[in-house]
Amino acid sequence: MSTNTTTMDVFAKNDKISNIWLILTLLVSLFGLYGLFSVLINGHEAYGVTRTVPWGILISTYVFFVVSSTGLCLVSSMGHVFGIENFEVIGKRSIILAIFTLLCGFGVIALELGHPFRMMIYNVISPNFASAIWWMGTLYGIYLVFIIIEFYFLMNHNHKGAFYAGLGGFLAGISAHSNLGAVFGLLEARPFWHGPYLPIYFILSALISGSALIIIIFFVAYRSPSNMPEKVVKVLKSITKIFGFLIGILIFFDIWKVITSIYGAPPEKFEAVQTLLSGQLGVNFWLFEIALGMLIPFFIIIFTKGKNIKASLVAAISAVIGIFYMRYDLVIAGQLVPMREPAPGAHVQGALPNGLVSYTPSFTEISIVIGAIAFCAFLYLMAEKYLNLNEE
Amino acid sequence: MSENSRALKLAEANQKLANKRKGAKEKWGIVLDTSKCIDCKACTVACKMENYVPVGFYNYRIWVAEDTHYAKYPTVNRSFQPSQCQQCENPPCVHVCPTHASYKTADGVIMVDADKCILCKYCMTACPYDARYESHTTEAIDKCTFCYQRREEGKDPACVETCPPKVRVFGDLNDPNSEASRLLAENEYTVLKPEKGTRPKLKYIK
Numbered sequence: 001m002s003t004n005t006t007t008m009d010v011f012a013k014n015d016k017i018s019n020i021w022l023i024l025t026l027l028v029s030l031f032g033l034y035g036l037f038s039v040l041i042n043g044h045e046a047y048g049v050t051r052t053v054p055w056g057i058l059i060s061t062y063v064f065f066v067v068s069s070t071g072l073c074l075v076s077s078m079g080h081v082f083g084i085e086n087f088e089v090i091g092k093r094s095i096i097l098a099i100f101t102l103l104c105g106f107g108v109i110a111l112e113l114g115h116p117f118r119m120m121i122y123n124v125i126s127p128n129f130a131s132a133i134w135w136m137g138t139l140y141g142i143y144l145v146f147i148i149i150e151f152y153f154l155m156n157h158n159h160k161g162a163f164y165a166g167l168g169g170f171l172a173g174i175s176a177h178s179n180l181g182a183v184f185g186l187l188e189a190r191p192f193w194h195g196p197y198l199p200i201y202f203i204l205s206a207l208i209s210g211s212a213l214i215i216i217i218f219f220v221a222y223r224s225p226s227n228m229p230e231k232v233v234k235v236l237k238s239i240t241k242i243f244g245f246l247i248g249i250l251i252f253f254d255i256w257k258v259i260t261s262i263y264g265a266p267p268e269k270f271e272a273v274q275t276l277l278s279g280q281l282g283v284n285f286w287l288f289e290i291a292l293g294m295l296i297p298f299f300i301i302i303f304t305k306g307k308n309i310k311a312s313l314v315a316a317i318s319a320v321i322g323i324f325y326m327r328y329d330l331v332i333a334g335q336l337v338p339m340r341e342p343a344p345g346a347h348v349q350g351a352l353p354n355g356l357v358s359y360t361p362s363f364t365e366i367s368i369v370i371g372a373i374a375f376c377a378f379l380y381l382m383a384e385k386y387l388n389l390n391e392e
Numbered sequence: 393m394s395e396n397s398r399a400l401k402l403a404e405a406n407q408k409l410a411n412k413r414k415g416a417k418e419k420w421g422i423v424l425d426t427s428k429c430i431d432c433k434a435c436t437v438a439c440k441m442e443n444y445v446p447v448g449f450y451n452y453r454i455w456v457a458e459d460t461h462y463a464k465y466p467t468v469n470r471s472f473q474p475s476q477c478q479q480c481e482n483p484p485c486v487h488v489c490p491t492h493a494s495y496k497t498a499d500g501v502i503m504v505d506a507d508k509c510i511l512c513k514y515c516m517t518a519c520p521y522d523a524r525y526e527s528h529t530t531e532a533i534d535k536c537t538f539c540y541q542r543r544e545e546g547k548d549p550a551c552v553e554t555c556p557p558k559v560r561v562f563g564d565l566n567d568p569n570s571e572a573s574r575l576l577a578e579n580e581y582t583v584l585k586p587e588k589g590t591r592p593k594l595k596y597i598k
Binding site: 043044045049050051052054055113114115116118119122123126127128130131132133134137183186187188189190334335338339340341343344345346347348349 | 431433449450452455456457458459460472484487488489490491492493507508509510511512513514516517518519520521522524525526528531532588589
């Protein structure tokens, strides 16, 4: 165990990251400042959320970020926690991106919460242990501490330290993330979400997000497979296979979710799933969630047998875009069936003639989302450019 | 006094009153006979006035929904269903609140401590009755409190007091001699969405 690290080991310039990308991502993230100022000036009136759809695109983007973070942590733990030697090369990059995606997720949810600072106080002095949001928030806080320590040990080549911090991060991450599923899954009022399905589904989709992002960030780091060391190519091929296999399982999950929601037209579940199959979320569902998120990456990996990692990159980018919409669909579809019949006098906000309600993200919300994603990419590119994230 | 400070002051006073009434033995409820409702919406106005509910079409604590299951000519009729927070005995909003901002008083009224509310809106997604909204005056989630400020004087909530045909009867469901309990004993009644297991304390006479 060596902790005598010189700054040479921690910092190294990666010339493959061009300044143009850094500037570009920074400029796009400035767009998020528009959203930030808009909400600071106008308050939550600037959001498209309503009385009937209180959780909008900021919640789904938060979910997207923390799913990515958890997935990166879980997949990378195969290396330095579970000792699969090949996977050790992905550790540093996965964990630094896990930290950034989590921080950006926290940033987005801080803007969605009415009182983010009050949350930090009352989460501690007035905790409700029966609340899934309390557990989710607290466990993600603990998880953040673990992965920061883990990253520190990885940078210092302290394998034993990285193992313990990684194990802590793995346990906290998996508990936090299944609790995030439970935030939705515990709501008896919302049949589309209610049940044990979501905590399990969230872990599965986290692994998919993590695998896809790892493939993408290694292309960012090395630009093309020809620059990659043999070890990296090997691990990316393994990850591609896991990635394809997990998408297969996800397709299976989705098929049964849809069937159980339409068979016998169970009240409220049926109407919610119809918004995906043929309603207002139809394009999101079929084009983004199903085609880009599942079918395209699945068939790319099947037909290339996972051996062509350039093809894997296409599959990974497609899946990440699809997964972003998957989160949105999940969060919104669960709220589109109003809790009261939109009869005259009932004042059901956003009611449509078909008895459902609608939600459209506002420009402010969209700018925050785009800004946060761009800022996350900027942070990662900075880390990639100035830190030594290579394992060899 | 501005709209904001009046609403905040009322919210604070209600928290204090809830603390003071920690030993209360009552179980407040409302029994409704919707066949009497004339859809005058006086209850919704009284509620807004009494509780400084902020202006805005979707800022409301109570509502009067029209029953859309119309009969066919010539046996036409119109009926209405006034409602509000069901003051559930098993309240999902209280279970999910991360900071105990939503809580149940000793006498079974669900209230929001505006100081503790972080506006995560989890309670809004958990409530099967869409009975909550985000108030920009208290900067917290707001909802029906059975006009808790009136508990000390023993007055009925504003919606009950103002109703011309006396649709609502407010009372202690633990006291078998209260008018509300007597109505429940004499009539068949139902609650909204019983399948959710929330055990509402708003009872509708059939």
